[in-house]
Amino acid sequence: MGNYFIFDMDETLGEMYPMFYFISSLTENIPEDGKIFYDNAYNIFVKNLLSIELSNEPLGVLRPGIFKVMDRLAVLKKQGKVKDVVIYSNNGHPESVRFMRDIINAKEGDLVRECIDWTHPMREEERLKQPGAAYKTWNVLKKILVEGNCKAPADLESKNIYFFDDLDHPDLQKNLGPENYFKVPAYNFRASFDRIADEYRRALEEAGIHDDNLENDIKNFRNKTQNTASRNTKPPQEDEGIQMMLKAVGMVGGQQRKRLRSTRKRRQRRSKKLLRKN
Numbered sequence: 001m002g003n004y005f006i007f008d009m010d011e012t013l014g015e016m017y018p019m020f021y022f023i024s025s026l027t028e029n030i031p032e033d034g035k036i037f038y039d040n041a042y043n044i045f046v047k048n049l050l051s052i053e054l055s056n057e058p059l060g061v062l063r064p065g066i067f068k069v070m071d072r073l074a075v076l077k078k079q080g081k082v083k084d085v086v087i088y089s090n091n092g093h094p095e096s097v098r099f100m101r102d103i104i105n106a107k108e109g110d111l112v113r114e115c116i117d118w119t120h121p122m123r124e125e126e127r128l129k130q131p132g133a134a135y136k137t138w139n140v141l142k143k144i145l146v147e148g149n150c151k152a153p154a155d156l157e158s159k160n161i162y163f164f165d166d167l168d169h170p171d172l173q174k175n176l177g178p179e180n181y182f183k184v185p186a187y188n189f190r191a192s193f194d195r196i197a198d199e200y201r202r203a204l205e206e207a208g209i210h211d212d213n214l215e216n217d218i219k220n221f222r223n224k225t226q227n228t229a230s231r232n233t234k235p236p237q238e239d240e241g242i243q244m245m246l247k248a249v250g251m252v253g254g255q256q257r258k259r260l261r262s263t264r265k266r267r268q269r270r271s272k273k274l275l276r277k278n
């Protein structure tokens, strides 16, 4: 049976806090006749932020090193060892969770198949459990994997789940056990608001949206977004959380790529020897 890699979003895949108003303004309350333009601006914003995250001067919205993990998962998905990658978040802003999916998928193809936020229709029983508390449970996760986009087999077992979160979710911890529940250190670097604002302006401009209120809007966003890094502050180095993720990925995939490469080299050496003999 294939494996499922499930990631919490906030403080696990990245720190979306400084992104909130930008994402919201590109996706919410857009008038019908502006939709094409704003969708375009959104796609440009995703693409440009991705290339910054992959550059030598990343913003650090995404956890440094996370694409190393996603690159490996994309390979394993092609090999059938990983069935799907899922975001399982208690964030109540679906647009932010989808943004995280979109920036990962912009690099990895359709790697993230399911995107679960707090408002997901199949999470009713988690929301009702204790209003105001944020639950993640094996029952609901399994139900969404089976009945949602992933179409996992109904006899899906917890040993095929690799789950990463910066928090404790007792029901999941109990059902997945320490082998499959990975509590990673919280990643809470708040990327530079000013650098994100630059990309926001650029995306609107490239999409041909001219808004007289733009600078005023950005000022408002800024007033509501606290304690972000300065332009010149570098995000932290890749941490223990990435090591934990890579280790879990290795448990599923082994060291395939390295072995393949050395086999190829060996084969080349062998055929060279043969050529010399002939």
Ligand SMILES: [Mg+2]
Pocket (backbone or CB within 6 Å): 008, 009, 010, 011, 012, 165, 166, 167
């Ligand atoms: Mg979290």
